[in-house]
Amino acid sequence: MGLDRHPVERYISWIGNAVQGDLGVSPRSGASINEMIGRRLPNSALLAFIAFVVAVPTSLAAGIFAGIYPDSRLDRFLSIGSLLTISVPEFIIGVILMLVFSSKLGWLPSSTIMLPGETIMSKPEVLVLPILTITGALFAYILRMARANVMEVMESNYVRTAVLKGIPMRQVVMKHVLPNALIPTITVIANNVGWMFGGLIVVEFVFAYPGVGSLLIMAIDTRDMRLLQSTAMVIASVYAFSNLAADLAYGLLNPRIRYG
């Protein structure tokens, strides 16, 4: 492990290897960290991807509806529901879902522990509860953002102009409201990709899901500094890249900050 060398020297050599894609070997298990993360990253990505695909379109649609028809019955229901979902932490939602759907109803497995030879693909039902947990918070968050942005744009002078042009309401919404309301919403969504990766840690742990998040917790439990450092870095870079993607998407949608 080279403990005879100066810490700075060791750090530099670690970082030198890390930027070349070699995260080293876990001092606990002796296994390659690259391999450990490499095995679990797709699992986390799968979970995040599905949650994203489920949550984004539905929450956007709901948020846009709520924003166009504020104070309608559906809007009230969605607003109160999303407020509840946001205020309750994921580990509680996860446990409640587990209690209802696994313990009481027995419809779905409560944990994702794999027997040797099994993969997630062979037991897709294990994904349902973790996805529901993550989707809940994400759905609520995006819904509230979309609703607020749509309401703001609906009040704007240019939407008034559009309405008084005499074009149909559908066209007003599609051409004038949505492009402008979605610009800030998309930034939020892209920021959420990173946030979701962080949130995964808790959810994965609750459901014992074999992802990067539970690896991080395992590293903390076993005081495996090198593994901890590497997993944190991976999560941080996903965060950073999704933020970058958000900024680029913003530039694409908003002509005012597009570069000539």
Added chain:
Amino acid sequence: MKKEREVLLSVAGLSVSFFTPRGTIRAVRDASFEVARGEVLGIVGESGCGKSTAAFAIMGYLPKTAEIEGSILFEGKSISDLDANELRSLRGNRIAMVYQDPTTSLNPSMKIGLQVAEVVLEHMDLSSSQTSDRVIELFESVGLADPDEIGNRYPHELSGGMQQRVMIAMALACDPDLLIMDEPTTGLDVTTEATILDLVASLKERVNAGILYVSHNLGVIARVADRVSVMYAGQTVEQSTVYELFDSPQHPYTAGLLSCVPKPPQEGGETTRLRRIPGFVFSSQESNDDLCLFSDRCPLANEKCMTQSPSVISSPHGSEVRCIRSHDVDSDIWGEVEQILGVPQSQSETVLMAEQLTHEYGKHQKKYVLFGPETSTPVRALNEVDFDVKKGRTLGIVGESGSGKSTLARAAVGLIEARSGTIKLHNESLANKVENRSQDERSAIQMVFQNPTASLNPKLRIRNTILRSLRRFAGLGRDESQLRAEELMLAVGLDPSYLDRLPSELSGGEQQRVAIAGAFSANPEVVVADEAVSSLDVSVQAQVLNLLEDRQKELGNSYLFISHDLGVVRYLSDEIMVIYAGYVAEYGPSSSVLSLPSHPYTEALLSAAPVPDPTVESNSLRLEGAVPTMRERFQGCFFASRCPRKLGSICDDSPPPSQDAGEGNGHVISCHIPVKELSAVQS
């Protein structure tokens, strides 16, 4: 022969109320007017008089909480009886509207060509290529340069004036029968306003529509309207032709509005004191059953006015007035005309002086920090500006937005640190940065800002705002400062009970008076007022201008008064400096600057300023475009790119000389054209 008048729109007994948790708001109470084809009806009144609400009611565009009574008939059909589809087929097609703020009224993420094409596609049966031809034709008809290409631009790539032309093109897209224009030039520069008004005037000839033109500005109304309807507190109080209205107003409110506008800058002669309308517009929360709504502000009000709601009296030649004493209305009801006596010109010592004041925003930036092509150069906001403010006198500074007026004000106060040049107070140099000035130096120069709502601390009671500066600058103790605060409130015409209010409980004019009281609490020698009356209604503006005038006479303060409104500047100033792109174009005693010969820029500003008199023919000298961003140092004359009297290459190649106008009073014009020739071409 006069054609048969074809009435397009007739509004009768319109009232619009909004039900809010805080009570009913009566935005429009009893408005009646007609618009005929081919004529422009101007609607005028102060803010809060229900002009815009009435306009939006005609479009059928009011919030759901609004309750409408009375009738709005468009070609004999009631707008409120139309279903959603019928309304939609009218909007944009038969009735089109142009709004106050073009920047926020255009969709920021859509190309302007598409935004105009949308209206054409919806209401006209045209193919896509015919549509794009139509859009180009429309852009051409509103005088946009490069009509073929401009449609591919986004709104933020256009100036405010161009944006408003796009809005007008959009409104004209389907040859509407009725065009509603709601304050279309408010917020635009006076030069831009003039070009838009020219466009509106030409529309009158070209399109066969009726135009409803809403404005608070009497000068604008005089320029465009054929007939005028005056609104007060949601009621139409007077209606007549534009000539009659300006010549012999029948309602005291109309007479008052006319008498509180400063005289147009083009007019010579003595400055007379502004008369003012005391009080405020009748609250929209009160009901109006048994009194004249104007009675609490009216000098002619008698007992009958307070107990009985006046009905509309029509005269045989078609004008209408809602006043029982209209035959007593004449020009003197708002007070005698008082001459303003200026302080003798010479022998006044200089209080504040600036020499070679220069300021730049931003830095030189190169692509690779130390080398490579320059990617960003500073904006030169002020270029070696000299001025001096004499004791008890006012220096007015005029120019379009972007000309460097505000930079100059802020540099004088020290809010921004001028890059070079000196500012002297009583011949002693001041630090350019306010932080480095002594307490006395700071209290000697105080500032009043444009937007009082934003410049008063919203969480602090008025008392605290004023006491803070009294203790800090005047060094008064607890009891003394309380007394002084009350004195100051009285001096600015506010009841001392206002001291315990929050800024949000005051109207805009009251807030501005508090801001002035705050500035005076430091016993300043110079007060810098940056567009201090620009956001105020004319009646309130008159109050504030009179207040400034009175304070000056009493205390001998000097003012550095900045405004884009030449009439206002003329009213208050002894000297005027005309500034363009950070350069002094013309400087001298106000009567000399505002009369010929003038710098071509001053000349353009003068001819653009709207005159509240419909009989005055508008001067046709116009400036297109806007003040250039001053990144490059000008090779030649700073004004060469827009100058209507440009001589030729000399203007592009060498900076203009500063010529004395030969009047012996320090009147200086920076121009290549000799003063004699200037006076010859301008007369």
